[in-house]
Amino acid sequence: MKRKSFLRSLGFASGAVISAPIFAASSVAQMSNKPAAGQGGCSLVPSETPGPFPLDLSDNTFFFRQDITEGRPGIRVIQRMRVVGVENCLPMPNLRVNIWACDVEGDYSGYSAFGSEGQTYMRGYQITDDNGDVEFISILPGWYPGRVVHMHFQVHVSTSFAAVSQFTWPHQEAVDIATNNPTIHAQGPDPMTPEVDGAFIDGYEHQLATLIWDEVLQSYVSDIEVAVEGAGVNGVGYLEREAAKVFSLGDPTPNPLSLHSNVSLNLLASSDVDVSIYAISGRRVYEKALGTMQEGNHQIALQPGSQKLAPGAYVFQINVLSSGRVHHDVKRFVVN
Numbered sequence: 001m002k003r004k005s006f007l008r009s010l011g012f013a014s015g016a017v018i019s020a021p022i023f024a025a026s027s028v029a030q031m032s033n034k035p036a037a038g039q040g041g042c043s044l045v046p047s048e049t050p051g052p053f054p055l056d057l058s059d060n061t062f063f064f065r066q067d068i069t070e071g072r073p074g075i076r077v078i079q080r081m082r083v084v085g086v087e088n089c090l091p092m093p094n095l096r097v098n099i100w101a102c103d104v105e106g107d108y109s110g111y112s113a114f115g116s117e118g119q120t121y122m123r124g125y126q127i128t129d130d131n132g133d134v135e136f137i138s139i140l141p142g143w144y145p146g147r148v149v150h151m152h153f154q155v156h157v158s159t160s161f162a163a164v165s166q167f168t169w170p171h172q173e174a175v176d177i178a179t180n181n182p183t184i185h186a187q188g189p190d191p192m193t194p195e196v197d198g199a200f201i202d203g204y205e206h207q208l209a210t211l212i213w214d215e216v217l218q219s220y221v222s223d224i225e226v227a228v229e230g231a232g233v234n235g236v237g238y239l240e241r242e243a244a245k246v247f248s249l250g251d252p253t254p255n256p257l258s259l260h261s262n263v264s265l266n267l268l269a270s271s272d273v274d275v276s277i278y279a280i281s282g283r284r285v286y287e288k289a290l291g292t293m294q295e296g297n298h299q300i301a302l303q304p305g306s307q308k309l310a311p312g313a314y315v316f317q318i319n320v321l322s323s324g325r326v327h328h329d330v331k332r333f334v335v336n
Contacts (some may be wrong), residue, residue, distance in 0.1 A: 001159075011041065015051060019049075025098065031087065042149075061184050062120065062255060062282070063098075063120070063123055063124050063125050063133060063284040064124070064125055064126070064278070064298075065124045065126075065280055065281060066124070066126060066135060066136055066137055066280060066282075067124075067136075067137040067139055067284040068080045068099070068121070068122055068123055068124035068136055068137065069121065069122065069137060069138060069139055070120065070121040070122075070124065072103045072104070072121050072139060073103075073104060073139075073184050074103065074104045074136065074139025074140060075177050075181060075184065075220065076138075076139060076215065076219045076220065077137075077138050077139060077140050077211070077219065077220045077221070077222050078135065078136075078137060078138075078214075078219050078220070078221045078222065079099070079135070079136045079137075079138045079151070079209075079222045080133060080134070080135045080136075080221065080222065080223050080224075080284060081097060081099075081134050081135075081153065081156055081223075081224050081225070081226060082131065082132045082133050082135070082223075082224075082225045082226070083095055083097065083128050083132045083133075083134075083225075083226055083228060084132055084225060084227050084228075085227065085228075085229075086227040086228065087229075089227070090132075091128070091130065091132030091133075092128060092132045092133050092157070093128050093129060093130050093131075093132060093332065094127060094128060094330060094331060094332060095127065095128045095132075095155055095156060095157060095231070096125050096126075096127055096155075096156040097125060097128060097134045097153060097154070097155050097156075097164075098123075098124075098125045098153060098154040098156070099123070099124060099125070099136060099138075099151055099153045099154075100123040100124075100151070100152050100153075101122050101138070101141040101151040101152060102120060102122065102141050102142055102144065103121060103122055103139070103141065104139065104140075104141065104142040104184055104185055104186075104187075105142050105186070105187065105220070106141075106142045106143055106144035106187065108122070108319055109121045109122055109123060110123070122141070124136060124140070126280070127280075127315055127330060127332055128332070129313065129332045129334070130255070130332070132235055136275055138151075138210075140169070140174065140177055140220070142178075142187055143187065143190040143191075143192070145166060146192075146197075146198070147192070147197055147199070148168055148171070148174075148190055148192045148193065148197045148200070149168060149169065149174045149190050149329075149332065150166050150167065150168045150197075150199070150200075151167055151168075152164075152165075152166050153166070153167065153226070155226065155228050157228060157229070157240070158240055163226070163228040163229070164191060165207060165222050165226065166199055166200075166207060166320070167204075167207040167208065167209050167226075167254065168194050168197075168200065168204060168207060168208060168209070169208070169209050169210075169211040169222065170208065170210075170211055171190070171193050173211045174189075174190055174211070175189040175190060176189075178190065180322075187210055194208075202280075206226075206227075207224075208224070209222045209223060209224035210222055210223045210224070212316040242325075242327065243320070243327035243328070243329065245268065246267070246268055246269060246271060246320055246322045246327050247265060247266060247267050247268060247271065247318075247320050247322075247329075248265075248266045249263060249264070249265055249266075249318055249325065249329040249331065250263050250264035250265075250266075251263070251331060252302055252316065252331055252332075252333040255333045255334060256333070256334040256335060256336045257302055257303065257309065257333055257334065257335045257336075259303055260305075261282060261302040262299045262300055262301050262302055263299075263300050263302060263305060263318075264297060264298070264299060264300075265293075265297070265298045265299075265300055265318065266296070266297050266298075267293055267294070267295050267297075267298065267320070268295060269295055269322055269323075270292060270293070270294050270295055270322075271292070271293060271320045272291065272292050272293075272316075272320070272321040272322075273289075273290040273291070273292075273293050273318065273319070273320055273321075274287065274288065274289040274290060274316050274319050275287065275288055275290060275316065275317065275319070276288075276302060276305070276316075276317045277302075277309070277314055277315070277316055277317075278314065278315045278317065279312060279313075280312060280313040280314060280315065280332075285307075285309065285314070286307065300318075302316060302333060309329060309335045310335065311335050311336055312334070312335055313332060313333075313334050313335075314332065314333055314334070315330050315331070315332050316330065316331045316332075316333060317329070317330045318330075
């Protein structure tokens with residue numbers, strides 16, 4: 001299975017300010033041991049425009065990554081998000097979350113208006129874990145006329161439903177960071193407040209992320225909880241319904257991974273099956289064609305052969321070819 005097909009079916013600071021340190025993307029899974037905290041209070045996140053300057057990240061699996069900065073200058077922020085279902089306030093695992101923002105100069109990648117056509121900085125997506133959490137390495141964005149400092153996000157519940165919104169940070173903290181780092185934030189501090197920004201003018205209490213300096217990580221850490229329509233993964237679209245006619249995939253058990261961990265595959269018809277494992281950074285670490293498998297229940301081992309997966313978070317993808325059509329599913333798991 002070519003990598004470009006991967007996941008195509010899924011649909012208060014302490015006052016300390018530093019220049020952005022460099023973290024290895026592969027270490028993100030061990031960066032923050034605490035789950036993402038919620039500012040949303042399990043209230044439906046307001047829907048906002050996907051603009052300005054969205055891109056369909058699913059068209060390029062390069063965007064499956066945790067570090068979205070591509071080396072852009074800025075004050076480093078570990079951005080965490082928890083996704084819950086508003087009907088029962090429970091986590092929603094295995095959903096794709098896109099985020100995108102401008103850089104410190106207020107420019108978006110991918111658009112000729114900024115001289116950045118073909119560039120990809122400050123964009124990425126991740127898959128929520130069992131707690132409904134995703135985590136990115138980012139920088140605090142800049143501002144541009146008419147908008148406060150903000151970040152866009154899109155939660156793909158299924159191919160039939162996606163929640164699109166934006167969030168911002170406590171205004172004074174963002175102002176202080178820009179004021180104390182004039183060589184990075186050359187435009188100066190944000191002159192607007194969320195109260196007069198058109199996107200947040202109707203209230204932003206459910207769109208306000210924390211922004212706290214972490215002395216151990218030498219980085220700001222930002223948390224936000226967003227509640228989307230549904231209880232668990234619902235709003236199932238056409239592709240999911242078609243896949244359900246062919247197979248179902250269980251959760252990794254046990255998880256975190258042990259030598260005996262596996263996933264249960266129930267085939268409703270004889271099918272060709274191949275599997276892949278990706279590190280959460282986006283790097284494929286394993287793939288194997290399992291050949292034709294007969295109707296019935298099968299157990300697929302998650303510890304690939306004699307290889308031992310390094311500690312961290314991973315995504316398991318299965319591709320099932322039946323009657324000339326390939327169906328997909330993904331599951332996240334952890335190696336301690």
